[in-house]
Amino acid sequence: MKKITIAIDGHSSCGKSTMAKDLAREVGYIYIDSGAMYRCCTLFAMEQGLVNADGTIQADVLERRMQEIQVSFRLNPETGRPDAYLNGKNVEKLIRTMEVSSHVSPVAALPFVRAAMTAQQQAMGREGGIVMDGRDIGTAVFPDAELKIFVTASDEIRAQRRYDELVAKGETCDFQQILENLRERDHIDSTRSVAPLRQAEDALVLDNSHMTIPEQKQWLLERFKERTLSPASPLQGKE
Ligand code: DC
Numbered sequence: 001m002k003k004i005t006i007a008i009d010g011h012s013s014c015g016k017s018t019m020a021k022d023l024a025r026e027v028g029y030i031y032i033d034s035g036a037m038y039r040c041c042t043l044f045a046m047e048q049g050l051v052n053a054d055g056t057i058q059a060d061v062l063e064r065r066m067q068e069i070q071v072s073f074r075l076n077p078e079t080g081r082p083d084a085y086l087n088g089k090n091v092e093k094l095i096r097t098m099e100v101s102s103h104v105s106p107v108a109a110l111p112f113v114r115a116a117m118t119a120q121q122q123a124m125g126r127e128g129g130i131v132m133d134g135r136d137i138g139t140a141v142f143p144d145a146e147l148k149i150f151v152t153a154s155d156e157i158r159a160q161r162r163y164d165e166l167v168a169k170g171e172t173c174d175f176q177q178i179l180e181n182l183r184e185r186d187h188i189d190s191t192r193s194v195a196p197l198r199q200a201e202d203a204l205v206l207d208n209s210h211m212t213i214p215e216q217k218q219w220l221l222e223r224f225k226e227r228t229l230s231p232a233s234p235l236q237g238k239e
Pocket of ligand 1: 012013034035036038039104105108109133134135136137185189
């Protein structure tokens with residue numbers, strides 16, 4: 001059976017990575033978290049002192065040093081999911097901190113950062129058999145993807161999920177701060193000039209505000225089966 005390309009886009013913390021990872025594992029596809037790649041660029045900028053005290057980025061220096069950023073993914077046998085590596089170092093935990101979250105959107109808005117990451121993402125998906133999640137996968141990275149999903153949920157529900165995730169990891173955090181960070185990121189991601197977050201015209205919309213993880217998983221698996229078993233049949237989105 002031909003392996004297809006699956007693009008899953010949506011707002012911050014809407015659970016798309018969980019869905020995407022689970023589907024990839026279930027059907028034996030590669031999973032790529034494109035947000036992790038932008039987070040790695042941000043971590044690099046922070047570690048190299050290229051983020052100013054006021055949060056602005058020293059873009060000219062970062063642009064000159066982009067070729068020093070090598071992002072890769074390796075399967076973590078304990079979690080069964082891929083961890084992100086920056087220049088050979090496992091940074092999976094480091095890139096998920098609030099500090100990285102609060103600087104990532106301006107870094108991801110820089111055109112030269114997007115150009116570099118998009119090229120790497122397209123190379124990773126050249127053979128198909130990939131599930132990639134992000135903001136511009138169905139619109140800019142894989143506009144010809146056979147299956148495109150756009151996931152969303154209410155701001156409060158997304159903030160609560162993120163809060164629970166951080167608390168489970170033992171991080172101290174503030175719900176209000178998370179909500180504000182999430183809204184700010186959505187705003188920057190949706191209004192930037194290059195590849196803004198938007199729903200592809202041919203994407204199926206999933207509002208998972210009131211769905212459990214197993215329900216979402218099932219919904220996605222059904223869409224996958226429809227697409228791979230009878231590619232010509234129309235797909236039905238959840239209203
Ligand atoms: O999915 P995430 O929250 O880990 O993404 C981190 C940031 O990266 C987010 O603010 C938007 C940006 N991003 C992007 O611009 N394009 C993508 N394809 C994926 C993420």
